[in-house]
Amino acid sequence: MGWLLPLLQLMVLLQLMVGVHAAPLSNATMQARFMRRAIELALEGEAAGNDPYGALIADPTRGAIVAEGSNHATHNPIWHGEMSAIANLSALSAASVYAVAGELELYTTAEPCPMCMAAIGWSGFGAVLFGTSIPFIIGQGQAQINVRAAEIAARTPMHNITLVGGVLANETNPLYVKQAAAARRRAQGRAAEPPAAADEGETHGHAAHGRARHGRASHTHGKDEAVQLQARLGSVLQEVAAASSAQ
């Protein structure tokens, strides 16, 4: 039985290393305050031309917000609100994210996508609290990667992450109903645009019309280049075939 004590010591050590402990959870008043601030961040992101997703990291022991983030994914697919908040936490803290995350909560207006939930798992946040669910956003006709945060959490052996969904969902859901409606309007607007005209040679005096035509003209130019390139490639291949059959 001499092996039993070292084994128990190893198990305790492993538990300490993986941070198995119950982090304190904010009370309902604090949860509402933090989520309303995340909604403000989502609206700020939307006002800047991005999607309405906001996130923040809070210290439930002090009842204080530690770092904030909003969506900048219009041009950068990894710059989600949660990623932004984690990066901002890292920039703020003298300690590493790993050292402080266990005592902190991450709030996000919508359920973290698999990318963000994996980043949350690597960080080891004590709890994640979200408003709107992934199925709700998909139900609005919006594109989402359909893997639930709970599944990622269950497959993350390093940390026990408490997941709380539906926090102030009655206030976060309208963000995504509105976003989906705006996306449908944009899609309808594109569908209603007249197709590229065949009369590229005609001239028009109207300035706005001129700009629109310029856009189409350069697109056509790009297609011409592709056709020319294909033709050149075709003739090179013919030359190669001719040279090899002559040998």
Ligand SMILES: [Zn+2]
């Ligand atoms: Zn994400």
